[in-house]
Amino acid sequence: MSNSLKQWLNIIYVVFAFCSALFLGALKGILVGPVAGLVVIIGNVGVILGLFPAHVAWTIYTLIKTNRLDAPLKVALLFAMPALFAIWLGLGIVGSVLVGVGYGFFTPWVSAFEAFRKDTECRKFVHCIVDGTWGTIKGSCTVVRDFADICYHSYPIYLKELCESSECSDEPQTLRLVHMPACIIAGLLGLIVDIPLYTVIAIVKSPYMLFKGWYRLLHDVVSREGPFLETACIPIAGFTILLWPIFVIGSILLAIFSSFFIGLYGAVIVYQVTRLSDFYSTLTNFLPKITEDSVFTLRQEKSFQRGVAYVIAMVAEFDEYTNDWLYLREGSILPKPQYRRKRVSHSAEFSIRGNQAAGGKFSSASVEAPAMRMPSLAPSRSVREAIQEVKMVQIWGNMMKSCELRGKELIDANIITTADLNEWSKAKCSSEATIVGVGLPSYSFLHSLLYSIKAGSDGLLLLDGIEVTHLNRPQDRLLDWFFHPIMVLKEQIKVINMGECEMRFLEKIVLFGGDTQRMKAWEHGSTVPQDALRAAQIQGIGRRLIGMTRCISKFPTYRRRFCQVVKALILYSIEEEGSTRLSSIRSVTSIEIV
Structure with a gap:
């Protein structure tokens, strides 16, 4: 042929x-x-x-x-x-x-x-x-x-x-009540200015977005690039061409919707500058010679003017963002006044803050990771490369499978009981049953990191052998918030180079948190490091693990899947208790017969 x-x-x-x-x-x-x-x-x-x-x-x-x-x-x-x-x-x-x-x-x-x-x-x-x-x-x-x-x-x-x-x-x-009128006026001004201008910019550029998208997709059809690289996926790409006008309309509605909150944020800018001015004014009472010039300069910059500058600058930034996204001219012709004394750098820092509660609750958990550079990826990958990307479904499945396996191990060791599992099922939120709701997934997460370190993985090694790295991780914004700190935490654990007894101590921290009675009851060869600095480092790692788990537990998909894990563990615990009782009855019966 x-x-x-x-x-x-x-x-x-x-x-x-x-x-x-x-x-x-x-x-x-x-x-x-x-x-x-x-x-x-x-x-x-x-x-x-x-x-x-x-x-x-x-x-x-x-x-x-x-x-x-x-x-x-x-x-x-x-x-x-x-x-x-x-x-x-x-x-x-x-x-x-x-x-x-x-x-x-x-x-x-x-x-x-x-x-x-x-x-x-x-x-x-x-x-x-x-x-x-x-x-x-x-x-x-x-x-x-x-x-x-x-x-x-x-x-x-x-x-x-x-x-x-x-x-x-x-x-x-x-x-202060005297500052409320300025905040209210700045918020209303943001609504009056940003909503119409955002709408106009989005509508004016929508035809270009429509034809630019169609041109790009048709160009990929002819050159067999991007989503049209494989024959099996051409119908999907054709469906994308058909529905592209709906995506354009959706982007217009999203721009109008976001402009509402961006405009209201002008009141927050006024409030922030006002608080900064009050802070420097208070500081001059103690350090008049050192801060006199800076306070004088700051007082000349009124907070309301900063709020107005923010409202105008946000329109220019939106215009500049759409120009970059549509590959138009760089920058914007609209004015872009500066509304902050110092530009806030968009770093990849990650912070999770939990809190300490009484009665065996977990202590405050904070995670702060420095910025990490990501390898630059091509703007459009082929479908063959996208298929090799690890999906979020795989990650959720591996997380829950690991929790179930670790939970069964702890049930066999009589560390987690049926009462603990039932307590989590009846609790309104996971923080009311911390050992199962927070401790078990933190314990499982710790062993996943240790498994990845021992295997020499550059990323996170899952149970089924799949390795999640910077290159094949899911392109999901929520995962980005966690993947960088997880890699930093993994490197910190690797650098500390804990011994077996110290690792056992860390397991107690992540599983029981502040429940000292349960920690003392679990005798499995753990020792508290004599060096106070090293003990603080290990406890800090435990708090970071707990903090990450607390944030992940708020995701809706997590709770639905974790409920299935707890149900499976309850059934397993009941079966184990039944088999233990049956064996004890048999032993008593054999003794009576003898």
Whole structure:
């Protein structure tokens, strides 16, 4: 068969596959979309309205109880609460509707195109018909479950940590009533200026974004680059060309939506500059000779002017960002005044702050990692390279599998009991049952790092042998916040070079936290280092591990998956107790017979 005939057959196959996936995907979207969409909309709206009184009560209680805010600032926030809760209701309900419609209709459609990445031809068309039907409905239930976890579990944890962190804060946030008019005017000015200008810039540049995207995708079709490198993925790329106008409309709506919060942030800028000015004014009372010039200069720079400068500069920065994203001219023709004395550098620093609670709770956990340079990647990778990328599903699965294995080991050693597992299941949030909710995943995470170090891995080595590095890690913003500090923590553990007894001591710290009674009861050869500095280093590593686990536990997907792990461990613990009782009964019976 000649090459030209093969190319024509290949083209015919691609056209036939694209048309089939387009028709079947649209049909599945029409049939399955309303059901899945209604599940998401009714479920999420029900969660929002059902928990709304509790959210109001939790928030007001936390605002009153916390010591991080002074009385005037608390009063100002209490007056702003009705508007904030109204925004939450409006955005929550509208967002639920958009997510329900988008997920219910487009998920079956996309699954029809994804089916053509299967191995055999018969499987492709079978999956094109079957995929995205019942799975979409189940996925909509999962979306509601994860959203409920955020509202019912994660949000109270944030509020509780806010109250507990106020006990360790040195200076509360203050607000003088005389500064409130400037903050309010700056916030309103930000809304009046930023929202219309953001909208105009997004609409004016949207035609260019539309045709630029189409041109790029069609260029990849002709040159067989990017997503069109492999024949099996051409239908998916064709689907991207078809839906590109929807992406453009979505980017316009996202720009308008973000401009609302960016404009309101002008009030925060005024507040921050005001506090800085008050700080320097207080400092002059003690060091008048040293700070006289700097205070005089700062007083000349009024905070309201900085707020106005921020509002104008944000429009120029948005214009500059869109120019860079669309490969237009560099910079912006709009004015960009400086609204801070010093530019804040965007470093890759990572900070997690937990808090110490009484009665066997975990102590404060903080993670601070220096910036790390990432290897520059090409802006567009081929589909073959993207397939080799480790997916977040694999990482979640390995994390939960590791927790289950380590939990079974601790149950066998009688370190974790059925009562501990039941306590976590009945607890409202993970911090109420720290040994299972925080200690077990921290203990598992520690052993994952030690496993990677012993294997000589450059990244993080998972249980199934998959190595997650800077090159193949998932391109996810949330993972970026954790991957850099994890690598730094791994290097710190490697540099410390702990002995076996010190490693056992670290295991106690991450598993039991501040529960000294449980730590003393677990005799497994651990010793506290005699050197105070080395002991502090090991305890610091333990606090960082606990801090990372606390942050990860707030993710909705985490709680749903960890619930399955705890259920499996409860069943395993009951089976172990039953087998132990059975063996004891048999031993007693044999003694009586003798």
